[in-house]
Amino acid sequence: MEEDLFDFWKFLAGIGIFLWGMHQLENAIKELGGKSFRNLLQKSTNTAFKGILIGALITAILQSSSLVTLMVLAFLGAGVINLKNSIGVILGANLGTTITAWIVATLGFKLSVADFAMPFLGLGSLLYLFSSSRPVLKNIGAFAVGFGLLFLGLDFMKTAIEAVAEQIDLSVFHAYGLWVYLLIGIVVTALIQSSSAMVVIILSSINAGVIGLLEGAVLIIGANIGTTITVALGSLNGSADKKRLALAHTLFNVITGILIFIFIKPLISYTMHIFNIADPLMELVLLNTLINLMGIILFFPFINKLENWLQHRFMSSEPIGISKFIKNVSPKVPEIAITALEKDMQFAFDRTISFISSVWKESEEQKKQISIWRRILQQPQNLMEQYAQIKILEDELTNYHIDLQEENLSLEDAERLTSLMLTLRTLVYASKDLKDVLHNIKEMEEKEDALTQKYYHQLKQYSFEFLREIKTFLETEKIDGLHPDWIEKNAAQYNIWISNIYQDYKTYTQNFPISTMTNVLKQVVSSLDNLGSASVHFKMETRKVIDKE
Structure with missing residues (x-):
């Protein structure tokens, strides 16, 4: 019993360290190249298609769809980009954020994660502490610390789940159908406010044999839907444009998620046959990418109509004031x-x-x-x-x-x-x-x-x-x-x-x-x-x- 309690707190600590590492990475990259990325976003989003490409690229590098969303909202409010192109960036950001899962699946379960994290934590901490007068070196140190924390948190979660894997029996949920896993993915992601962290938990669970590929794929769909709740809640007291983007983000993830959920079994069978993937972890991260990619293909032809529809929503939330921007x-x-x-x-x-x-x-x-x-x-x-x-x-x-x-x-x-x-x-x-x-x-x-x-x-x-x-x-x-x-x-x-x-x-x-x-x-x-x-x-x-x- 004592061991179970210890494993639980280790797992919880792993989530916290992982999220803190993501936060450190976001801040460090924002300081190192935030202005360059803002300039790229401003100058390269004159069409919705370019918006998708740039949104995916910047999110993959920054490892933060929330930061990209903040930049998009600022550009939208300033009149630099229009609503249609900003929707494109948000769609691309959803695709770009899947790079975290690829990194974790490729490195996190193939190496000794704790040993891999230690050099980054040690050197990064020293660089951060002793380079206060040199902002670039200080932010490189912060980046290294964030990267190390990311993998240390992953190690905590992985070992905690492995320790109790044999004691967990999820077969009781099978009787209720796959929708239970969908609901779990939505709720847990909404609670921890990070789809990336949820993906790591799912990968750890599959690696430990707690769940199978099918259940993991449904949890991934739930995580994609659950991440919209955070954005939606954050837009409640926001401007009309913020609510419009949040609604576009929600519609994209929910509609895509439901459609993929309906066809999840043939999709898994088809992708495993086409790509001939034996590793369930790699299959899962591929599915995660394909889900977002298929959503983009589904929504792209309707971006103009979606923009027109959104323009007539939340009119009462238009900001008060004479100024326009x-x-x-x-x-x-x-x-x-x-x-x-x-x-x-x-x-x-x-x-x-x-x-x-x-x-x-x-x-x-x-x-x-x-x-x-x-x-x-x-x-x-x-x-x-x-x-x-x-x-x-x-x-x-x-x-x-x-x-x-x-x-x-x-x-x-x-x-x-x-x-x-x-x-x-x-x-x-x-x-x-x-x-x-x-x-x-x-x-x-x-x-x-x-x-x-x-x-x-x-x-x-x-x-x-x-x-x-x-x-x-x-x-x-x-x-x-x-x-x-x-x-x-x-x-x-x-x-x-x-x-x-x-x-x-x-x-x-x-x-x-x-x-x-x-x-x-x-x-x-x-x-x-x-x-x-x-x-x-x-x-x-x-x-x-x-x-x-």
């Missing part, structure tokens, strides 16, 4: 978060330019539909609402910036983030300058004297010409050699206006105060100066990022 991206992935921030900065430019245009422009259709008195009363309120939206967007971007600062940013990312916030402040100043004289501008619009109308139309025409230049500049991809002299141009125009206005006031009959007129001129020029400065700063910073890539 940052609300969908966790600050925990800084590089992607900053990309989302850049996209929302472009959105802030659109909002600001729209506000400035609205100050000067009102369509003829609106004028016909709304009386002059209602227009005088309502238009400022509409414009103030636009300005309020810009301020709310500023608050959202600023709060996101604060959250990002708490992350471990590289010097390059920190400088990029600071530059974006400087652009944001300058952009908001452009709106505020105009907002402060909004009532004066509307008053000028309604004045009938020739002098006021003259300067109102000059300001209006000059502002629209300036906005056209800004839009052209922002939309131009190649800006080498472009150095807009907007501030000098605005200063020259302002001096012309100020010089002329005092002369005009001597000759024109007017009823608009000259002090108010000069203040409007000053604020309009200041607004355009800030808009121009923000545009140049933003475009140059974006150019630097593209050049580095």
